[in-house]
Amino acid sequence: MRPLPFVFSMQARLTADPVHILKTVYGYDAFRGPQAEIVNHVMTGNNAFVLMPTGGGKSLCYQIPALARSGVGLVISPLIALMADQVEALRQAGVRAAALNSDLALEERRALWNEIFSGRLDLLYVAPETLLRADVVERLRSVPLSLIAIDEAHCLSQWGHDFRPSYRQLNILAAQFPDTPRMALTATADEPTRTEILELLQISPRDAFIAGFDRPNIRYAIEEKDNPRAQLSRFLKRHPGESGIVYCLSKRKTEETAEWLCAQGYDALAYHGGMDKDQRASNQARFQHGEAVIMVATIAFGMGIDKPDVRFVAHLDLPGSIEAYYQETGRAGRDGLPSDTLMLYGTDDIALRARFIEDSDAPDLRKRTERQKLDALLGLAETAECRRRVLLSYFGDDCDPCGNCDTCIEPPLLFDGTVAAQKALSCIHRTGERFGQGYIVDVLLGVEDDRITRMGHHQISTYGIGQEHDSRSWRAILRQLIALRLIDVDLGGHGGLSISESGRQFLRDKATLQLRKPAKRASRGRVAGTVAIELPEADQALFQALREKRSQIARTQNLPPYVIFHDKTLIELASARPASRAEMANVPGVGETKLERYGPAFLAVIAGHST
Structure with a gap:
């Protein structure tokens, strides 16, 4: 196991200011959105449910209280690979973090427990399957815990899209660790999922922080x-x-x-x-x-x-x-x-x-x-x-x-699809409600086909009545009628189309219907253009040089490049062009440990591109 860097003494942790930790460890001057409110809420010993979009800073909401409060922060995470990335990123920032999982050899596991019991660890990551072992729970009950954070908490709910049965057993946490703040964090949870998470983890709705779902980028x-x-x-x-x-x-x-x-x-x-x-x-x-x-x-x-x-x-x-x-x-x-x-x-x-x-x-x-x-x-x-x-x-x-x-x-164009829908439904009916969309489209277009002739469908009234639309348009129309539940698809057979009860009601009511016109081929690609990182041309060469330096360092340490610095930090460096360590310390994303480790190398690159 790689040696863990020392950051805070236990006494310093008792008095650490969250904003000071944010700046010295993570390199940011101020919290974003509801982060400060959530951190202060947990700092005083309260539970919290945090719903925040991916990239919104959920991790800081539990990492900073864990560093500021006395004890080890316990983080429950679903995957070993995810834990490994998070632990490595924290260590690069100077945080004493480790993961307890099935990949550890016996000696590594013993060494880790020694770190935990001696108080030389800030954050411990563990999978729910590992945590729920009786011996692990019993050992952790004798360890002062600053908080318990359940990451990817939507896995706990049977209504969540990534439901994992082991997560449901985390309902024991309230009884096993009654005096430790519990945090549940997720980026994806609809109302039923949120309700179930709160109930199972015994977190009050008053302790819920819903930060929204928008990712404008x-x-x-x-x-x-x-x-x-x-x-x-x-x-x-x-x-x-x-x-x-x-x-x-x-x-x-x-x-x-x-x-x-x-x-x-x-x-x-x-x-x-x-x-x-x-x-x-x-x-x-x-x-x-x-x-x-x-x-x-x-x-x-x-x-x-x-x-x-x-x-x-x-x-x-x-x-x-x-x-x-x-x-x-x-x-x-x-x-x-x-x-x-x-x-x-x-x-x-x-x-x-x-x-x-x-x-x-x-x-x-x-x-x-x-x-x-x-x-x-x-x-x-x-x-x-x-x-x-x-x-x-x-x-x-x-x-x-x-x-x-x-x-x-590129706003889509709409058209009155009432007649088209009537023709499609009528054609499905007259062909016996058992053929797939390709066949129905061919009948509507009056295609000369041996199968259609063999079935006698070249003689029905809907044969060839849809020539005002091409094949692609008819497929789009049928797809929309399926989405609107006017048409059912035979799931157990070969995809045959039939008229649903809603479709029959539509025909009886003679209702009107607005449908989308199919987009022109490849038009969206041309209109959308390139999604690119916005950086003045004068700074592009420096940004690329900084990326190359980051890659070199990452290869040397066998690390993902983003663990050194995010692209966003490199953009800030390319724009600000700091000339000293003091100036570099003011760049967002540059904490004290990373400044010490990597400052000279990146400052040298910047100096080489100075004008």
């Missing part, structure tokens, strides 16, 4: 699937030399997409649950340490990501819910710099997601909830409103039209 875009690889290629051209994540639904698609990207000249890796454990770990390490690596992954690549400079996230398939979409896109731009997202989806995605729900062993109440969540996601995909407003409203939050999503940048 993220640009949201959703497109219908047309040519997914061409769409992805256009998207990636806006991000040369940057790291990102591409999510796929299947293992096979993950591997094939990674191979294709490599053939296109990108440094791309695959990651899914079917891979060898060592290979997964190796690929994750390459992604964490690289600055222009694309990870193509299933959702198995999830919470273990603490990389702040992910500049884009693309979904080549429909996510499972709005919560999943928010969590996965939230892995972009954790450092607050401009970042980009793209989601592609089609009718087959909708049918597949619905089939997952119906084929699951979940009770009926759970299935009904999952159907509602799928409906909400489809509503986000099909909306003509500001994407961000629809996304935030799902969580009970709001914003003005953002100007930073595809529907704001």
